Amino acid sequence: ITASVRTARAQTTVQAQQTQSWSVALRAADLDRALREFASATGVAVAYDPENTRGIQVTCGIRTTNVEEYLSCLLSGTGLEFFRRASGTYVIGPALALPAAYGLITGHVGDATSDDPVRDAHVYLPAVGRGSISGPQGDFVLTDLLPGRYVVSVSHLAYGAWTDSVDVLPGGQTRIAARLPRRIHEVDPVVVEFDGTALSPLDAPERMESSPARTGVPLGSFADMTSHISLQGASEGDLSIRLDGHPVYLPRQMAGLIGPFAASAIDQVGVHQAGFGADAGSTLGGVLDFGQVLRGSEGLEVFANPYSLEGSARVNPPGSRVTARVSARTALTGLTHPPELEQALQSWSRTDPFVLTAPLGAPELATEEHIAGIFQLSDAQPALGFTDLHGIAEFAGGGTGTWRASGFHGRREISADRRTSMVESATRSDAPLISSAASHRWTTTTASLGWRGIRGTRTFLSVDSRFSAYRYRHGYFLAEGTLYSDMAATDSEGAFSAGLPGGLNEGNQLDEFAVSAQVERALGAHFLAGGLEASRSSSRFDLRLASVAQGQQVELTGDTGDVTRIFLVNHNPFVNQATSNLLAAWLSDRFERGRWTTEASVRLTLRPDTRAVYAEPRLRTAFKPAANAVVALSGGVYRQFLNQLDYSTLNAGEVVPSTRIWLPLDRSGRPPRALHLAMDADWRPSGLWEISATAWSKQVDGAAAIDHSLPLDRFPASEAIEQDQLLVSRDLSHLGAGFTVARQSRFGRTSLNPTWSRDRMQSDRQFGGKTLQTPWSVPFRARFGHRAEFGRWSLGASAVVESGMRWALNQSYYDYFGQGANPLVVGEWDLSNPDQDCLPTRFTVDTSVRFRARWVDVDLSIQNLMDRENQLDQRLIFDAAGPGLAPDPRYLPGRTMLLGVRLTL
Numbered sequence: 001i002t003a004s005v006r007t008a009r010a011q012t013t014v015q016a017q018q019t020q021s022w023s024v025a026l027r028a029a030d031l032d033r034a035l036r037e038f039a040s041a042t043g044v045a046v047a048y049d050p051e052n053t054r055g056i057q058v059t060c061g062i063r064t065t066n067v068e069e070y071l072s073c074l075l076s077g078t079g080l081e082f083f084r085r086a087s088g089t090y091v092i093g094p095a096l097a098l099p100a101a102y103g104l105i106t107g108h109v110g111d112a113t114s115d116d117p118v119r120d121a122h123v124y125l126p127a128v129g130r131g132s133i134s135g136p137q138g139d140f141v142l143t144d145l146l147p148g149r150y151v152v153s154v155s156h157l158a159y160g161a162w163t164d165s166v167d168v169l170p171g172g173q174t175r176i177a178a179r180l181p182r183r184i185h186e187v188d189p190v191v192v193e194f195d196g197t198a199l200s201p202l203d204a205p206e207r208m209e210s211s212p213a214r215t216g217v218p219l220g221s222f223a224d225m226t227s228h229i230s231l232q233g234a235s236e237g238d239l240s241i242r243l244d245g246h247p248v249y250l251p252r253q254m255a256g257l258i259g260p261f262a263a264s265a266i267d268q269v270g271v272h273q274a275g276f277g278a279d280a281g282s283t284l285g286g287v288l289d290f291g292q293v294l295r296g297s298e299g300l301e302v303f304a305n306p307y308s309l310e311g312s313a314r315v316n317p318p319g320s321r322v323t324a325r326v327s328a329r330t331a332l333t334g335l336t337h338p339p340e341l342e343q344a345l346q347s348w349s350r351t352d353p354f355v356l357t358a359p360l361g362a363p364e365l366a367t368e369e370h371i372a373g374i375f376q377l378s379d380a381q382p383a384l385g386f387t388d389l390h391g392i393a394e395f396a397g398g399g400t401g402t403w404r405a406s407g408f409h410g411r412r413e414i415s416a417d418r419r420t421s422m423v424e425s426a427t428r429s430d431a432p433l434i435s436s437a438a439s440h441r442w443t444t445t446t447a448s449l450g451w452r453g454i455r456g457t458r459t460f461l462s463v464d465s466r467f468s469a470y471r472y473r474h475g476y477f478l479a480e481g482t483l484y485s486d487m488a489a490t491d492s493e494g495a496f497s498a499g500l501p502g503g504l505n506e507g508n509q510l511d512e513f514a515v516s517a518q519v520e521r522a523l524g525a526h527f528l529a530g531g532l533e534a535s536r537s538s539s540r541f542d543l544r545l546a547s548v549a550q551g552q553q554v555e556l557t558g559d560t561g562d563v564t565r566i567f568l569v570n571h572n573p574f575v576n577q578a579t580s581n582l583l584a585a586w587l588s589d590r591f592e593r594g595r596w597t598t599e600a601s602v603r604l605t606l607r608p609d610t611r612a613v614y615a616e617p618r619l620r621t622a623f624k625p626a627a628n629a630v631v632a633l634s635g636g637v638y639r640q641f642l643n644q645l646d647y648s649t650l651n652a653g654e655v656v657p658s659t660r661i662w663l664p665l666d667r668s669g670r671p672p673r674a675l676h677l678a679m680d681a682d683w684r685p686s687g688l689w690e691i692s693a694t695a696w697s698k699q700v701d702g703a704a705a706i707d708h709s710l711p712l713d714r715f716p717a718s719e720a721i722e723q724d725q726l727l728v729s730r731d732l733s734h735l736g737a738g739f740t741v742a743r744q745s746r747f748g749r750t751s752l753n754p755t756w757s758r759d760r761m762q763s764d765r766q767f768g769g770k771t772l773q774t775p776w777s778v779p780f781r782a783r784f785g786h787r788a789e790f791g792r793w794s795l796g797a798s799a800v801v802e803s804g805m806r807w808a809l810n811q812s813y814y815d816y817f818g819q820g821a822n823p824l825v826v827g828e829w830d831l832s833n834p835d836q837d838c839l840p841t842r843f844t845v846d847t848s849v850r851f852r853a854r855w856v857d858v859d860l861s862i863q864n865l866m867d868r869e870n871q872l873d874q875r876l877i878f879d880a881a882g883p884g885l886a887p888d889p890r891y892l893p894g895r896t897m898l899l900g901v902r903l904t905l
Contacts, residue, residue, distance in 0.1 A: 021065040024073065025396065031056040034074050035092070042067050048092035052080060055167045057175035059454055061401070079103065079172020095171060103168035105142040106522075107176040109134040109154055118180055121156040131592045132527065133599075136279065137452055139460050141522030154178040231273050232678060232696040233734025233759045234285025235776045238640070238703075242289045244392060244406045247281075248446045249470035249510060251412060251660050260290070261410070262310045265327035265390040267292045274678035274696060275620040275634025278586035278601035279518065279531060282616060284640045284674040284700060292325065292392065303329075305900040306336040308386075324393040331385045340896045345382035347890050349416040349655035352810070354876035354885070358817060363826055363885050366878040382416040382655050401453030408446045415439035416655035438654050439475040444468075460520040466513070470662055473507040474649065508541040508661040512642075530587045537664035538579045543647060575720045580664035581608050582641060595624045605639065609667050614639050628684045635677035641665055643704045645727075648812040657812050668724035672702040693739040700732035707765065709820030730763035732774065748788025748795075755781050766819050767832045775811050775834070779804030796848045801841065808837040808887065810873045827885055829876065842870040842892075857902040867895040 022041055026034055031053040039046050044067055060073040071082055071090060081095040109121040117138030124131035125142065127150055132140045147170045154162040159180035166174050231239065241248055241260065250260050270289040272280055280287050298317070303310040310329035315322070333341060353366040392406040417437045450464035514535035521528050588601030603616040618636030625631065643663045649656065665671060678696040685691070707728040738755030759777035762769065773779075785798040807814070814834055817824035823832030830836060848861035864870070874887040 021063065022070055023063045024060050024070060026058060026060045026074075029058055029060075031058050031074065031078060034058055034060070038070060038074060042070065045087075045089040046071075046082075046092060047089055048080075052092070052094060052169075053078075055174060056080075056169070056172070057177065059175060061453075077173035079169040094169075102144045103147055103170060103172045103174065104145060104522075105150070105152065105166060105168060105174050105176065107140055107152075107178060109138040109140065109156075109178045109180060111159075112179040112181045118156055118159065121154055121159075121178070121180065123178075124153045124155075125150050126153065127151060130525075130594075131597070133590055133592070133597065135460065135520050135527065135529065136518075137460060137462065137520075139454070139520070141527060143522055143525065152176060152178075154180065156180055231271065231286040232676070233698050233732075233736055233757060233774075233777075235774065238283065238285025238644070238674075238700075240281065240283040240287045242287060243390075243408055243446060244291055244448065245289065246406070246446060246448045246464075246466045247468055247512070248408060249444055249468060249662055250410075251440075251442045251472070261408075262308075262312075262327050262329035262388045262390060265292055265312065265388070266290050273634075274676040274698075275618060275632075275636060277588055277599060277620075278603035278616065278618055279529065279588065282584070282603065282605060282639045282641055282671075284638050284672060284703070292327075300905040302903045302905070303900065304332075305898055306332065306338045307341070307898075308332055321396040322393065325391070327390045328388060330387045333384050340893050341384070342382070344893045345384065345414075345416070345655065348657075348872070349382050350875070350890065351654075352812075352875050353878070355813065355816065358824060358826065363878050364880070366876060366885065368877070382414065384414045386410070386412045401451050403449070403451050405449045406447070408444070410442075410444045412442045413440065414655055438649075438656075440656050440659065441471075441473050441475075443471045462518045463516070464518075465515045468510075468512045470510040471507070472509070472659065472661065474659070506542050508539065508543075510537065510539040510662040510664070512537040512664075525593065526589050526591045528587070528589050531585070533582075533584045533586075535582045535584075536579070537582075537642060538577075539662060539664055540577045541575070541661055541663065543574050543661070574726060576663070576666070576723060576726065577720060578664050578666035578723065580641065580666070582606065583608070597622045605641065607641075607665075614671060630682050632680045633678075634680070635675075638674040638676060639671040640674075641671050643669070643723075643727075645704060645706050646811075647706055648708060648815040657810055663723060666723050668722040669704070669727070670702060672700060672704060672729075674698060674700045688744050690742040690744075691739070693737070695737040696734070698732075698734040700734075702729045703732055703761075704728070705730060705763075705766075706815075707819070708815040728763055728765045730761050730766060732759070732761045734759045748786055750786045751784070753783045753785075767814070767834075768823065770833065770835075772833075772835050773806045775807040777805070778802045792852045794850045794852075796850075797845070798847075799843070799845045801843050803841040805839040805842075806837060807834045808839045808871070808874045809834070809876065813876075829885060837874070839871050839873070843868055844870060855904055857904075859898075859900040859902075861898050861900075863896040863898070864892075864894055869894070 020042075032050060035046055035048065035053065056078050058074055058076070058078060060076070062069065062073045064070055064073075068082075068084075075082065075092070079095055080092055082090045082092045084090050107123070109118040109123070110116060111118055117134075117136070119134060119136050119138060121134040121138070121140075122131060123134065123140050123142065125145075128145075130142065132142050134140045145168045147168050149165055149167050151163065151165050162178045162180050164176065164178075166176055168174050241250055243261065248260075269291070270287070272287040272289065274286075276287060298314050301312045303312075308329050309332055310327070312325065312327040315324040351368070351371050353368060353371045356371060357365040388408070388410045390406075390408045392404070394405075395403040415438065446466065446468040448464060448466040450462060452460075452462040454460050512535065514533060516531060516533035518529065518531035583606045584603060586601060586603040588599060590597075590599040592598075598621040599619070601618050603618070605614045605616070606612075607614075616637045616639055618638075620632065620634045622630055622632040641664065643665065645661050645663060646658045647661050648658045663669075676696070676698045678694060680694045681692065683691045704723075704727045707726060734757065736755060736757035736759075738753065740751060740753040742749060742751035757777065757779055759774040759779075760771050761774050762771040780801075780803045782801045783798060785796070787794065787796040809829075809831070813831055818831040818834070823830070825831065843866075844863070845865040846861065846863045847865055848859060850857065850859045869889070870892045871889045872892050874889050876885045877888040878884060879886045
């Protein structure tokens with residue numbers, strides 16, 4: 001038997017060898033090439049049979065002055081060993097004392113463009129019918145394989161398939177690097193990927209049309225892609241927003257006006273619903289995980305449209321260990337004054353006469369003229385602004401680890417000023433919160449630092465630290481000092497004065513810090529993972545709840561002697577400070593046998609303040625009855641230790657009817673619990689058709705909401721209260737189903753996605769204990785979409801129908817008048833029963849045209865092409881010529897045309 005032997009030599013003296021040190025950092029490198037580089041770097045000779053190294057890829061990270069330590073690192077896990085001849089030559093050959101004849105395949109799945117890890121990719125060996133799933137960092141292991149050649153197929157829903165053949169050596173490790181090409185259906189500015197059947201995906205290049213995340217305007221910041229999202233019945237307050245894998249806290253109650261991030265900073269968003277793993281954390285509804293592609297060609301991209309100016313720059317010098325990307329945006333609305341934006345803001349900031357006069361028991365006072373006479377209101381002049389700065393950097397260390405740091409800072413501001421030179425007479429000196437001026441400001445900051453690496457052949461490690469901060473201020477006065485310099489009227493008892501304080505504010509702040517560590521290891525057919533996380537959250541809110549029950553009627557006497565009767569809503573300040581320390585541990589096991597793929601996990605959370613431990617078991621399992629079909633069952637128990645609550649504001653000049661506050665649980669609070677089950681099915685009868693279906697059931701116990709009917713005289717003003725005194729508990733139930741049918745043809749991709757849902761809520765302390773439809777529920781929604789590519793041109797169109805919505809009167813009506821022991825009934829309007837107040841069906845058609853060239857992309861989109869009057873909600877206005885109190889609709893934006901331009905420099 002003869003064999004060729006490769007000998008690598010270099011001329012280096014023995015003295016140089018003894019004083020030289022080597023720093024090695026290889027990931028999935030070809031062994032043959034690595035050995036030749038070893039010989040060149042060290043100056044020693046190595047001899048080996050090239051057939052023994054063919055197809056073997058190695059990962060090695062070491063810094064050493066010892067030649068044999070260097071060589072041992074290269075050969076670790078390969079099934080090869082070495083010995084040194086007297087001549088100094090190192091001879092490499094198969095290990096002679098292997099405990100077993102089995103080998104293994106390890107590998108990494110990455111994006112072909114950016115090399116970013118691809119999670120939940122399906123790795124399959126057709127010859128033996130076995131497979132695995134890539135972990136959070138894209139790594140996978142297939143163990144206990146007989147020696148021989150195997151075809152490896154890697155696929156993912158959002159990517160094209162990757163296939164290659166590898167040789168498995170007896171007792172050795174073969175490492176591969178799979179780089180998946182992106183073959184996605186473009187949905188600007190993000191790509192949406194799902195859990196569910198993605199646990200065992202089919203080879204599908206496109207499956208993005210069924211996204212519930214509203215992506216908004218291409219190349220723009222006008223629409224909030226997180227606005228009114230309902231994942232399988234969950235409300236917005238049940239969702240966790242993440243950026244680069246870490247929580248970030250956003251207002252998310254901006255009527256869809258301001259997107260959460262710059263479009264240039266976000267490339268994809270993962271939507272994790274029922275069955276998401278224990279490593280994703282504790283949240284009732286799901287996770288929206290926004291991320292970006294870090295790697296890519298260096299350069300600068302600039303985006304512009306009438307609403308914002310954005311820029312994104314990549315720094316990735318050839319041969320450098322550092323890769324960085326910075327994105328920023330700022331609002332242009334103050335310069336461009338888009339008419340559709342100003343019209344929408346003016347519509348949403350219209351004063352609500354019914355809310356301000358209802359307790360008087362005189363419906364005829366609920367008119368624009370009556371309120372304008374009291375407050376001397378001018379036309380609203382709302383203003384909106386935002387800025388964002390987002391940076392991320394990665395450093396490849398000298399070993400097998402990688403450091404990554406990211407940061408985000410965003411500011412949003414919206415205000416309305418309806419003051420005139422006249423006095424706002426309906427303002428009490430001790431609680432001047434009914435004002436014709438209001439401003440809201442939100443700032444969000446998050447930063448993270450983490451390390452990820454591989455140890456040995458089967459163990460993956462990661463360590464992360466993060467910090468998040470949220471600040472919200474609501475100002476009732478926009479001017480410094482005294483807003484009311486002169487009073488044109490006084491009440492009969494002289495309660496008003498000319499020296500009212502200005503700058504009155506309320507708000508909420510949240511700070512959170514956490515550290516975590518995670519380890520993953522392959523053992524046979526199982527891929528085990530576990531982790532620990534310690535977190536500390538602290539918050540404070542200072543809110544002034546409006547109490548109708550504690551208000552009073554006042555008669556105002558004007559300069560002409562006329563007497564006006566008004567109702568003054570009493571406000572009491574409530575202060576709560578909460579600190580929550582949590583220690584969480586989680587463990588998961590993912591394995592695949594034949595046609596079955598299963599992932600089971602459990603998360604345990606300790607609250608030291610109450611000495612309580614909460615368990616959250618979760619399960620996902622998928623079965624492939626055929627090569628072109630898969631059925632998956634997902635479910636689990638979910639908790640939420642950080643409450644997200646919508647707080648309604650009552651003000652004559654208010655522009656935002658409600659906003660978000662964040663409260664980590666104090667000692668008095670218990671985390672709500674959700675039991676979530678879902679079934680998904682995918683079927684690809686041919687390369688042209690895609691069919692999927694889903695159904696879900698969800699029960700939530702103890703969800704929290706603010707009790708606006710709180711009797712204010714129970715608590716001394718300005719005294720801190722506990723959360724169980726302020727919050728009301730309610731139970732929720734959700735049922736739903738839907739399907740998607742899509743067809744790819746030479747004319748483009750066409751899809752249809754209808755969904756049906758039944759979402760109900762009940763609380764003994766709200767609305768007389770009635771079981772009601774949830775305010776965010778859309779019982780029926782259907783989306784029809786088509787997109788086509790013609791060279792540099794792409795055309796898109798979509799139509800959305802929504803019907804069955806209730807709560808037509810703005811939710812704040814029910815907050816103030818529908819709760820408590822004595823809900824308000826005015827004529828036919830029973831404010832304790834929102835199910836009676838229906839919104840008409842909404843229908844929207846959007847279109848877009850895009851042209852791509854080498855340096856420039858131009859996108860023209862038209863939202864609401866048919867200029868439909870789709871109702872957002874309704875006010876109540878007294879109509880003397882009609883039936884009395886009548887609904888007065890407020891509408892979503894009409895036809896909106898946007899032109900966006902992207903320059904690549």
